[in-house]
Amino acid sequence: MIQSVAFIGLGAMGYRMAAHLPKQFDTVYVWNRNFTKAEQHAAEFGTQAVALEQAVQADIIFSCLPISQDVENLIASVTLKSGSIWVDCTSGVPESAKKLAAALKQQNVAFLDAPVSGQTIGAETGTLTVMIGGDAVAFERALPAIQTFGKLIKHVGEPGAGFxxxxxxxxxxxxxxxxxxxxxxxxxxxxxxxxxxxxxxxxxxxxxxxxxxxxxxxxxxxxxxxxxxxxxxxxxxxxxxxxxxxxxxxxxxxxxxxxxxxxxxxxxxxxxxxxxxxxxxxxxxxxxxx
Amino acid sequence: MIQSVAFIGLGAMGYRMAAHLPKQFDTVYVWNRNFTKAEQHAAEFGTQAVALEQAVQADIIFSCLPISQDVENLIASVTLKSGSIWVDCTSGVPESAKKLAAALKQQNVAFLDAPVSGQTIGAETGTLTVMIGGDAVAFERALPAIQTFGKLIKHVGEPGAGFxxxxxxxxxxxxxxxxxxxxxxxxxxxxxxxxxxxxxxxxxxxxxxxxxxxxxxxxxxxxxxxxxxxxxxxxxxxxxxxxxxxxxxxxxxxxxxxxxxxxxxxxxxxxxxxxxxxxxxxxxxxxxxx
Amino acid sequence: MIQSVAFIGLGAMGYRMAAHLPKQFDTVYVWNRNFTKAEQHAAEFGTQAVALEQAVQADIIFSCLPISQDVENLIASVTLKSGSIWVDCTSGVPESAKKLAAALKQQNVAFLDAPVSGQTIGAETGTLTVMIGGDAVAFERALPAIQTFGKLIKHVGEPGAGFxxxxxxxxxxxxxxxxxxxxxxxxxxxxxxxxxxxxxxxxxxxxxxxxxxxxxxxxxxxxxxxxxxxxxxxxxxxxxxxxxxxxxxxxxxxxxxxxxxxxxxxxxxxxxxxxxxxxxxxxxxxxxxx
Amino acid sequence: MIQSVAFIGLGAMGYRMAAHLPKQFDTVYVWNRNFTKAEQHAAEFGTQAVALEQAVQADIIFSCLPISQDVENLIASVTLKSGSIWVDCTSGVPESAKKLAAALKQQNVAFLDAPVSGQTIGAETGTLTVMIGGDAVAFERALPAIQTFGKLIKHVGEPGAGFxxxxxxxxxxxxxxxxxxxxxxxxxxxxxxxxxxxxxxxxxxxxxxxxxxxxxxxxxxxxxxxxxxxxxxxxxxxxxxxxxxxxxxxxxxxxxxxxxxxxxxxxxxxxxxxxxxxxxxxxxxxxxxx
CATH class of the missing domain: 1.10.1040.10 (N-(1-d-carboxylethyl)-l-norvaline Dehydrogenase; domain 2)
Structure with a gap:
């Protein structure tokens, strides 16, 4: 059972996407490099603005950053919890997804590349299209969380396929x-x-x-x-x-x-x-x- | 008042387009190089299969041929009636439309380039898109006839603009x-x-x-x-x-x-x-x- | 026998090309829209600056103009002498060469498209490359005149091939x-x-x-x-x-x-x-x- | 002083390039994956067909392989001698040259990317063009060896510039x-x-x-x-x-x-x-x- 979710990267898209998570989950961590945004999000949507170290202990961690390199750097800087799932909504690089999926598997963490389409309006209304690559079992487990902001959600293939x-x-x-x-x-x-x-x-x-x-x-x-x-x-x-x-x-x-x-x-x-x-x-x- | 209309070129598109004209006009001439098709059309839709010389005496003459050169050759071979309008539904060449519009104007005949979009299904259901270049007054006069097979009908500019x-x-x-x-x-x-x-x-x-x-x-x-x-x-x-x-x-x-x-x-x-x-x-x- | 040659169009290339003709021919007419240039050429190289009507009575007429349309307009404005050869050194349009060759043939005039390569320095030293399309007999007849400014001179095919x-x-x-x-x-x-x-x-x-x-x-x-x-x-x-x-x-x-x-x-x-x-x-x- | 040189990769180019080295150096090792070729080279040109481990102990090691990945794999498999210079004549990847130059520097080995141009005939006659990226001092030291097969030899920039x-x-x-x-x-x-x-x-x-x-x-x-x-x-x-x-x-x-x-x-x-x-x-x- 998913007890906790986290959202990392509260840009124009992430801020709106993360807003839907509290409807479905009791424990929703948010983190942003400019932390003020995280605190603002918590105040506005009832999420918890926490330190990065705590955020990445969630069962499902979403990320939405400018580029794959940012995600790689972030993941390299933290320790993840065995059994968790990292769902990366960045519009990223397929090669990077393959590397991360393979690397995180060593820690018994699943990595899904899950970029979204639909712009800020789709993020706001929770009607994004989400195209997902990676392990099928992890996909099924993460689906309820993804459904909070996604409408058309497709598992399109192996790691990198979503990107x-x-x-x-x-x-x-x-x-x-x-x-x-x-x-x-x-x-x-x-x-x-x-x-x-x-x-x-x-x-x-x-x-x-x-x-x-x-x-x-x-x-x-x-x-x-x-x-x-x-x-x-x-x-x-x-x-x-x-x-x-x-x-x-x-x-x-x-x-x-x-x-x-x-x-x-x-x-x-x-x-x-x-x-x-x-x-x-x-x-x-x-x-x-x- | 439009008394008679003609349709020249009964290919996959023209055959279906011309079928709508009798709903609106009493006198509908059809002509096709392979004349059997014209006779078949007359039998099927109540149009009149006539000689080319007679067809081009209609008030409004539609043509739908493979290329502009075919239309040029055809027009060069006939004498048109002063005051009539030639509506060419060929997917033709803008330069050719300009030449024909200028040449026919000498005979007091208007030329409209009026290519269509919507494929055979649109021709069959009378829901084609028609994009029309040429004289605005001629466009208004020809509109009722065009409306028999067209749904979205737009006057997009001078001669050639439709093509x-x-x-x-x-x-x-x-x-x-x-x-x-x-x-x-x-x-x-x-x-x-x-x-x-x-x-x-x-x-x-x-x-x-x-x-x-x-x-x-x-x-x-x-x-x-x-x-x-x-x-x-x-x-x-x-x-x-x-x-x-x-x-x-x-x-x-x-x-x-x-x-x-x-x-x-x-x-x-x-x-x-x-x-x-x-x-x-x-x-x-x-x-x-x- | 070639008695007279003419050069029409004394731009940066033509001015230098025409300068070689008097070495080989006694009668060399030159003409230019801005006629001062023709007079200057005559003074400098011993050519004869004459009216266009006279220039085009030469046995061989060279032209070197900006575009083919200029050549077409020029030829349409004059009457040519039966048996003469028009050698067009313009960087022109093959279609135009075909048209002109066919039209001039009616007047028993040969048209060669003979564009040159080698820039002003090649024109000055008479070492241009000349690529020629048109009638092979006319090519042979015009060759001595072309050789005054050309070094590599090739008959590359039918009318338009040179262009x-x-x-x-x-x-x-x-x-x-x-x-x-x-x-x-x-x-x-x-x-x-x-x-x-x-x-x-x-x-x-x-x-x-x-x-x-x-x-x-x-x-x-x-x-x-x-x-x-x-x-x-x-x-x-x-x-x-x-x-x-x-x-x-x-x-x-x-x-x-x-x-x-x-x-x-x-x-x-x-x-x-x-x-x-x-x-x-x-x-x-x-x-x-x- | 350069005491020994080696050439690794005796394909169509390398076989001929390495043939020039004995003219200038007493100790010339050659190595090739298909070792028969190395032995044939030794017999034909007086080079020494040796094990890879020995070849890479030369003062200057040339390589000429199909792709950069081959060079990377080869270098990863051996231990190099401090002070030596690796001159890679593969038509390789600039990024790879940067990586190798940086990595080998840790072992006090210089890496020059030195691809050649001139085909097999240039290799045979020792008249290749060699375009070289990397350390300028290493370039100067390696120059006499490169000159055995190169004619125009240029230092074009930092590591990767040659490639x-x-x-x-x-x-x-x-x-x-x-x-x-x-x-x-x-x-x-x-x-x-x-x-x-x-x-x-x-x-x-x-x-x-x-x-x-x-x-x-x-x-x-x-x-x-x-x-x-x-x-x-x-x-x-x-x-x-x-x-x-x-x-x-x-x-x-x-x-x-x-x-x-x-x-x-x-x-x-x-x-x-x-x-x-x-x-x-x-x-x-x-x-x-x-």
């Missing part, structure tokens, strides 16, 4: 970011009304999440709200092309996209939302997508 | 065809369950029409039903990159995709569905997307 | 421009001494004209001297990808390069040399290739 | 392989004589090592002699794109090339020469480059 699916998902989104920017600057150069064109495309075979939500909600209205930073998308596309390389496959469109997103990220202003990748194309073409 | 939107739409679909093939062969190489991964992606930011319909309905089940031929998709992506070239823009992802779709088409078997573009990647990687 | 070879040549150079910029910014990011690296590469399999001359003479020394404008290179790469499209082939590296050169050209300052395409990469990477 | 230059060199060659294949299939599709076109390009700005040697000596004559295996070129292009990734740069042409070479390698027959990358394009286009 792989997340990386490919974000890559596919990035491909559409680039392709839509290219297509819509072209249409505008030819005098086409972009709003009418978008309506047509969203009723047709060219539609994607980018045409359905990113373009109308972030670009055409020129808002580019920062909810997912462009450098993090660049990182994710990098993870995807590394998977291609490791498998010795050929993925020209993904690779090109990774390079373009990297270029866009390198040139973007600080704190740019991922949607501002399109601004690189606007600078190239001197055409505004609006 | 441009269609080309970009199909290009965006082609981009996703390639990217999804690359992403899913990569996931499979890493041991990920593709069906579970697809469920996650379709609930996430990477989703597109290709992940939602093409992949599950045509590829994962290995059916590749021929409803839209791969060489025609190659042609459409070519139209899109020509638009990029004419505007002197840079669209690396679209250009790369055009080259890949062309390569896939050049290598595909006769009568391959557009979805079989993914087979090229399967051959490259020796991985089957299933 | 095609030139376009592909410039495209290959463009590919190396991009690839070398990418490779050398990468080496510099890793702390490698670029001059030593260049020496190694120029003694190895990665060498090209770009590493042997463009990089050391134009980029590493930060001179970027304007001898061949970047927009003209963009035009040539466009001609090359149009050839790919017409043949329904797949050329992903060429297409990507065309897009990158176009982007670099669109963003470059006025009057940028082709070598400044590398500056786009420098801006992307914030690394100077020096 | 980096080699990877970029081979990448640039790979880019030209792809671009030339694309350009020449296009020319042939347009009826151009490839041999005449090649002469023109080799006298023009589009020339490269690929047009000057690979195309005429390996492709146009349909010989594709195996001197450098295609999978090894794929490996080298992979090293180059990893350098791009590590520096967070954008190198679209290099990345695309890596994917294409990987695809060509994945599809090629066993024991294909690098030049047979062009065969992939021939299959795509159904055009033979001859």
């Amino acid at each position: 792989a699916v997340k990386a490919v998902n974000n890559m596919l989104m990035a491909v559409n970011l680039c392709a839509v920017a290219e297509g819509f600057t072209t249409l505008k150069a030819h005098g086409v009304d972009l709003h009418e064109a978008l309506d047509c495309i969203n009723a047709s075979s060219g539609k994607s999440n980018v045409t359905e939500t990113v373009l109308p909600q972030r670009v055409l209205n020129r808002s580019f709200p920062l909810t997912f930073a462009l450098p993090l998308l660049a990182k994710d596309t990098g993870i995807a092309v590394d998977l291609v390389r490791q498998a010795k496959l050929s993925a020209p469109v993904l690779s090109l996209t990774q390079n373009l997103i990297q270029a866009a990220s390198d040139q973007a202003e600080e704190n740019s939302d991922f949607s501002s990748a399109m601004i690189m194309y606007e600078k190239w073409s001197k055409i505004t997508i609006e | 441009a939107v269609k080309a970009v739409n199909n290009m965006l679909m082609a981009v996703n065809l390639c990217a999804v093939a690359e992403g899913f062969t990569t996931l499979k190489a890493h041991g990920v369950d593709l069906h579970e991964a697809l469920d996650c992606i379709n609930a996430s930011s990477g989703k597109s029409n290709v992940t939602e319909t093409v992949l599950p309905q045509r590829v994962l089940n290995r059916s590749f039903p021929l409803t839209f031929a791969l060489p025609l998709l190659a042609k459409d992506t070519g139209i899109a990159v020509d638009l990029v070239r004419q505007a002197k823009l840079s669209a690396p992802v679209l250009s790369l995709t055009q080259n890949l779709i062309q390569a896939a088409s050049d290598q595909a078997e006769e009568n391959s569905d557009f979805s079989s573009a993914m087979i090229m990647y399967e051959k490259w990687s020796k991985i089957t997307i299933e | 095609a070879v030139k376009a592909v040549n410039n495209m290959l150079m463009a590919v190396n421009l991009c690839a070398v910029a990418e490779g050398f910014t990468t080496l510099k990011a890793h702390g490698v001494d670029l001059h030593e690296a260049l020496d190694c590469i120029n003694a190895s399999s990665g060498k090209s004209n770009v590493t042997e001359t463009v990089l050391p003479q134009r980029v590493l020394n930060r001179s970027f001297p304007l001898t061949f404008a970047l927009p003209l290179l963009a035009k040539d790469t466009g001609i090359a990808v149009d050839l790919v499209r017409q043949a329904k082939l797949s050329a992903p590296v060429l297409s990507l390069t065309q897009n990158l050169i176009q982007a670099a050209s669109d963003q470059a300052e006025e009057n940028s040399d082709f070598s400044s395409a590398m500056i786009m990469y420098e801006k992307w990477s914030k690394i100077t290739i020096e | 980096a230059v080699k990877a970029v060199n081979n990448m640039l060659m790979a880019v030209n392989l792809c671009a030339v294949a694309e350009g020449f299939t296009t020319l042939k599709a347009h009826g151009v004589d490839l041999h005449e076109a090649l002469d023109c390009i080799n006298a023009s700005s589009g020339k490269s090592n690929v047009t000057e040697t690979v195309l005429p000596q390996r492709v146009l004559n349909r010989s594709f002699p195996l001197t450098f295996a295609l999978p090894l070129l794929a490996k080298d292009t992979g090293i180059a794109v990893d350098l791009v990734r590590q520096a967070k740069l954008s190198a679209p042409v290099l990345s695309l090339t890596q994917n294409l070479i990987q695809a060509a390698s994945d599809q090629a027959e066993e024991n294909s020469d690098f030049s047979s990358a062009m065969i992939m394009y021939e299959k795509w286009s159904k055009i033979t480059i001859e």
Whole structure:
């Protein structure tokens, strides 16, 4: 029986995800490097802000950090309890998941890579998609805790499989970011009304999440709200092309996209939302997508 | 008042589109190069199979042919009635629409480029998306006839704008065809369950029409039903990159995709569905997307 | 026997090329839109600055203009002499050469597409490479005149073949421009001494004209001297990808390069040399290739 | 003073490189996994075929193995002599060179990454290009030994710099392989004589090592002699794109090339020469480059 859970990393996503745990569990530890956030979370949601050493003694420990290296460093700095499960919701590196899963197994701790999709709104409403790699038994044991914030929860394969699916998902989104920017600057150069064109495309075979939500909600209205930073998308596309390389496959469109997103990220202003990748194309073409 | 309409080109799409016209108009001419099809249509739907010379005397003439050159040849071979409107539903070339619109204007005939989206099922149910370029007054006059087979009908700009939107739409679909093939062969190489991964992606930011319909309905089940031929998709992506070239823009992802779709088409078997573009990647990687 | 020759278009290349003709021919007409240049040429080299109508009455007429459209317009504006040969040294469009060759044949005039390579220094020393498409007999007849400024002179095929070879040549150079910029910014990011690296590469399999001359003479020394404008290179790469499209082939590296050169050209300052395409990469990477 | 040298790895390159060492040094150990080759070398060139444990006691140890992992494994299996220098001529991974240089420094052994260029003919004639990363003092000490087989020998930077230059060199060659294949299939599709076109390009700005040697000596004559295996070129292009990734740069042409070479390698027959990358394009286009 799960007696206690912990959540480590209370960023924009983690803060909201951890808020659902007390509905299901009596003992919910939270920890954050900037500890004020943990205390704020405890005050707001009835969780317990505790020292890292105590947090990692929970039966299930969630983590949600910027990159896999952060998770590796954190795990290397603590001693875990035999029989516990570490559920890492970072958008991380599959190779890292394999290493951690193998290493923690030595301590009789299961490691699940469990990245999420659905943005802050999905975290808030507890309707995230969670794609999970790792041991099937640990997956079943951790499921009730994951269900507090997840809606569609899938066990997609061995350690690293969750991270792989997340990386490919974000890559596919990035491909559409680039392709839509290219297509819509072209249409505008030819005098086409972009709003009418978008309506047509969203009723047709060219539609994607980018045409359905990113373009109308972030670009055409020129808002580019920062909810997912462009450098993090660049990182994710990098993870995807590394998977291609490791498998010795050929993925020209993904690779090109990774390079373009990297270029866009390198040139973007600080704190740019991922949607501002399109601004690189606007600078190239001197055409505004609006 | 519109007294008569005609439909020229009774292929898989045109045959079904023309079937809706008698609901709204008393006089509906149909013509097809293989005239047996026109006679069959008349018998089945109460249209009139007539000589081409008579068909083009209608108030509104629809055409739906493989390529713009076919439409140009046809129009060059006939004399049109002053005041009539030619509505071309071919997935055609914007430059050709501009030429035809200008040339027909000399004869007091309006030309609308009005390509459709929605496949044969949309044609059958009269729920096609129609994206239209050309004169706004002619658009309004032709609208009742277009509404017989169209649901979302948009005037997107000057002559050629309709063809441009269609080309970009199909290009965006082609981009996703390639990217999804690359992403899913990569996931499979890493041991990920593709069906579970697809469920996650379709609930996430990477989703597109290709992940939602093409992949599950045509590829994962290995059916590749021929409803839209791969060489025609190659042609459409070519139209899109020509638009990029004419505007002197840079669209690396679209250009790369055009080259890949062309390569896939050049290598595909006769009568391959557009979805079989993914087979090229399967051959490259020796991985089957299933 | 060739009694008279003419040279039309006295730009940086043409001015120097035409200077060699009087060594071989008694009657050498020159014409230029800005006629002062023609008069200057006559004074300097003993040619005859004449009206366009007279110039085109020569037995062999050379032209060297910015683009094929200029040549088409010029030819459309004049009447040519039966039995004469038009040798077009423009870096032009193969399709245009085919059209002109067919049209002039009606007037019993041969058209040779004869673009040159070797820059202004080659024009000055009469050591240009000339790649020629068109009628073999006309080629033989025009050869003595072409030899005044050309060293390697090749009949490469039917009308348009000369332009095609030139376009592909410039495209290959463009590919190396991009690839070398990418490779050398990468080496510099890793702390490698670029001059030593260049020496190694120029003694190895990665060498090209770009590493042997463009990089050391134009980029590493930060001179970027304007001898061949970047927009003209963009035009040539466009001609090359149009050839790919017409043949329904797949050329992903060429297409990507065309897009990158176009982007670099669109963003470059006025009057940028082709070598400044590398500056786009420098801006992307914030690394100077020096 | 250098008393003894060793050469480990007597493949096509190493066998010939090691043959020059006895001219300069009295004690030359050789070792090879398949030891018969070492004995054959000793018989042929007066070297000493010894056990690995003895070979690595030389003052300077050369290695030339397929990949960096082989070198790492080998070094991990032996004890080295303080003060010695390990000169690795493998076309290896820069990251590995950094690791090995740091690790061996603990044992007071210098590690130089010293990949070579010039193929078997350069190895035979002792005229290889050697690009070297690592400690400058060790470089100077090892120079006399390197000079036995090298002609142009350059110290290009810190540990890993030699491998980096080699990877970029081979990448640039790979880019030209792809671009030339694309350009020449296009020319042939347009009826151009490839041999005449090649002469023109080799006298023009589009020339490269690929047009000057690979195309005429390996492709146009349909010989594709195996001197450098295609999978090894794929490996080298992979090293180059990893350098791009590590520096967070954008190198679209290099990345695309890596994917294409990987695809060509994945599809090629066993024991294909690098030049047979062009065969992939021939299959795509159904055009033979001859």
